[in-house]
Amino acid sequence: MLSADTHNPNSTINHHTFGYPNKRDSANYSKNKWLLVQPKSSTSMMVDSGSVSMPLNLIMVATLAGRLFDVTLIDERIGDRVPEDFSDFDVVAITSRTLNARNAYNIGDRALAQKKIVLLGGVHPTMMHDEAIHHCTSVVYGEVESIWDELETDIINGTIKPVYRAKELRSMTAMRSPDFGYALQSKNARKYSSRIPILATKGCPVGCNFCTTPTVYGKSYRYREIGLVLDEMRSHQERLNRKNVNFSFMDDNISFRPQYFTELLGAMEKMGVRWNANISMNFLHKPEVAEIAGRSGCDLMSIGFESLNPEVLKTVNKGANRLQNYSTVVHNLHKNGVAIQGYFMFGFDDDNEKSFQATYDFIMQNRIEFPVFSLVTPFPGTPYFEEMKPRLRHFDWSRYDTYHYMFEPRKISGEKLLENFIKLQKEVYRGRAIMQRMSGKPLNWVWLANIMMNRFTTKLKPEIYL
Numbered sequence: 001m002l003s004a005d006t007h008n009p010n011s012t013i014n015h016h017t018f019g020y021p022n023k024r025d026s027a028n029y030s031k032n033k034w035l036l037v038q039p040k041s042s043t044s045m046m047v048d049s050g051s052v053s054m055p056l057n058l059i060m061v062a063t064l065a066g067r068l069f070d071v072t073l074i075d076e077r078i079g080d081r082v083p084e085d086f087s088d089f090d091v092v093a094i095t096s097r098t099l100n101a102r103n104a105y106n107i108g109d110r111a112l113a114q115k116k117i118v119l120l121g122g123v124h125p126t127m128m129h130d131e132a133i134h135h136c137t138s139v140v141y142g143e144v145e146s147i148w149d150e151l152e153t154d155i156i157n158g159t160i161k162p163v164y165r166a167k168e169l170r171s172m173t174a175m176r177s178p179d180f181g182y183a184l185q186s187k188n189a190r191k192y193s194s195r196i197p198i199l200a201t202k203g204c205p206v207g208c209n210f211c212t213t214p215t216v217y218g219k220s221y222r223y224r225e226i227g228l229v230l231d232e233m234r235s236h237q238e239r240l241n242r243k244n245v246n247f248s249f250m251d252d253n254i255s256f257r258p259q260y261f262t263e264l265l266g267a268m269e270k271m272g273v274r275w276n277a278n279i280s281m282n283f284l285h286k287p288e289v290a291e292i293a294g295r296s297g298c299d300l301m302s303i304g305f306e307s308l309n310p311e312v313l314k315t316v317n318k319g320a321n322r323l324q325n326y327s328t329v330v331h332n333l334h335k336n337g338v339a340i341q342g343y344f345m346f347g348f349d350d351d352n353e354k355s356f357q358a359t360y361d362f363i364m365q366n367r368i369e370f371p372v373f374s375l376v377t378p379f380p381g382t383p384y385f386e387e388m389k390p391r392l393r394h395f396d397w398s399r400y401d402t403y404h405y406m407f408e409p410r411k412i413s414g415e416k417l418l419e420n421f422i423k424l425q426k427e428v429y430r431g432r433a434i435m436q437r438m439s440g441k442p443l444n445w446v447w448l449a450n451i452m453m454n455r456f457t458t459k460l461k462p463e464i465y466l
Contacts, residue, residue: 032155033070035089036062036182039096039103040076043401052077054183056197056250057122057144058095060175062182064148065093068156073182078191082107086114091155095122096132098379101397108135117160119151124397126216127381133162141165142216143202145175169217172202172224177232195248195276196236200229200264204253206280210376210384213252221256226264233273243272255279255289262289265296276300276341285325287332294336300370300446301333302341308358311350330366339369339446345402346421347376349410356420363428367437369446371428374402375421375465405465418462425460429453 038055055075062071069091074080086092092111096104101124111118112135121140125132129139138160140147146166154160180196183189201223204213236245254277255261268275274297281303283289293301307313310323333340344359363371377400378385378392391407400406408414427433434450441447 032068032091033089034062034065034072034091034093035083035086036065036071036073037082037092037094037104037107038073038075038077039082039094039100039107041100041401042103042398043099043403051191051193053195053197053248053250054180054192055095056178056199059178059180059183061093061095061121061144063176063179064144064152066179066182068152071182073186075183075186075188076103078186078188080186080188084110086111086116089116091117091119093119093121094136096120096124097122098124098127098397098400101125101128101132103398105132105135112136117155123212123216124380127212127379129163137162139163142218143169146170169203169220169222172222173228175224177235193248195246197250198229198232198247199250200224201251201254201256201260204256206253206256209387210378210382212379212382215381217252221253223257223260226260226267229264230267230271233268233271237271237273245273247273247275249275249277251277253278253280255283258283258289262292265292265298268296271297273297274299276302278302278304281305281325281329284329284332287335290332290336290338293333294338298338299444300339300341302343303329304343305362306343306345307348307351307355308344308362309348309350309352309355312348312355315348315350326362327366330368334367339441341370341372342368343372343374345374345376346424347406347409347417351409351417352411353416353420356424360424360427364433364436369438369441370449373421373425375405375417377402377404377406403465415462418465421465422457422460422462425453425457429457 036058038058052075055073058073058075062073065071072089074082076082092107094104094107104120104122104124108118108120117138118136119138119140120132120136121144125136125139126141129141132139138151139162140151141163142165144151146169147164151164183192201221203218203221204211205219205221233245233247236247237243269292276299279301284301284303305326308323308326313323330340342363344363346355346359362368378388379400380397388407393406405414405418409417412420428437429450431454434454438447438450
């Protein structure tokens with residue numbers, strides 16, 4: 001739910017914890033029952049389909065609430081069903097991002113009608129708390145760990161506030177280890193990705209004008225002690241009885257502090273794990289970074305190249321992205337056996353038809369393994385949303401999935417934008433192009449993703465983006 005300090009697995013590790021009511025209080029309130037809900041989205045695109053990541057933020061809420069309350073976690077994305085009748089529960093807590101906000105609100109409305117305490121948290125309620133409050137008892141603004149003591153006490157005392165917003169954010173050293181058992185108890189848990197989500201850092205001082213991270217997790221950069229991150233990884237190795245566990249770092253910008261990042265990777269070298277992460281380009285052009293990433297078990301880096309148009313990069317305040325470094329970054333990673341999931345956005349005012357050709361050439365020349373294409377989406381609550389609001393075609397949150405056409409750029413018509421957007425995807429994922437990009441590379445899930453995208457892109461038509 002509530003944008004929790006999405007965290008590190010396995011509650012068996014005894015890290016520093018927050019203050020809680022004493023055991024006497026625990027005995028008195030252990031019958032209070034919570035239902036935690038991860039809603040699904042209704043977009044027609046490939047979102048919440050196939051295997052999905054375990055909901056780390058909601059698992060953290062379950063871990064915190066589970067100390068005093070009886071907790072059930074439901075994840076609609078894997079086929080769990082939200083009950084029509086909430087009589088078995090006292091509190092219904094729902095996480096939401098913009099894409100599934102309508103569904104989250106519907107669940108909240110039904111629970112409110114049945115006189116339940118309803119908590120709404122996550123990115124969308126944080127960015128749009130004035131809207132979300134109409135569908136719940138309380139909005140949790142930002143991360144749940146930083147307001148948990150107050151919320152828990154108010155639930156017990158029956159003194160619920162309409163909004164819970166931290167005056168200051170907790171140190172990551174103080175956060176508990178998530179108990180993944182809450183998610184794994186589902187009969188549909190096999191549908192979760194085998195990659196275990198983990199978190200080392202939070203926050204981002206960069207402030208790209210289209211990003212929600214500074215609002216949700218703060219502009220200060222916080223990080224966990226490296227020993228705690230390693231302990232968490234070891235706990236999963238023990239749980240699964242093997243060393244080669246796959247982890248996904250859920251950090252928004254894990255490399256922002258280079259010294260911390262390289263020390264963490266150095267400590268991971270002998271663990272035998274595999275990992276992937278979202279990463280900024282701010283120092284990936286240095287060959288030693290790619291070398292240590294490869295040695296520590298990195299098999300894929302997700303990089304927001306965003307655009308090959310320098311004017312676009314200036315517009316979105318993407319200072320870390322320097323076009324002259326793009327090919328160097330790719331070369332360094334490939335040399336060390338690290339594949340690349342590259343993100344490219346289209347639809348900015350400075351985009352034109354040449355933007356698509358430049359992107360195609362870059363992808364093919366540099367053999368980017370898994371290109372991901374999206375249309376510019378001004379997310380509510382961000383500076384970019386406020387700037388673009390008069391030009392937006394609609395405010396249907398269910399279509400805010402980065403695949404729907406939101407506004408017409410100034411230098412290319414909407415018709416031409418979609419025509420080129422579709423053509424680029426089809427060309428990059430043609431069988432011949434896949435062979436050119438992937439030839440000689442390990443036969444793994446990235447190959448499978450390319451095959452799936454080949455099938456998906458052949459069916460693309462402009463109307464599905466409208």
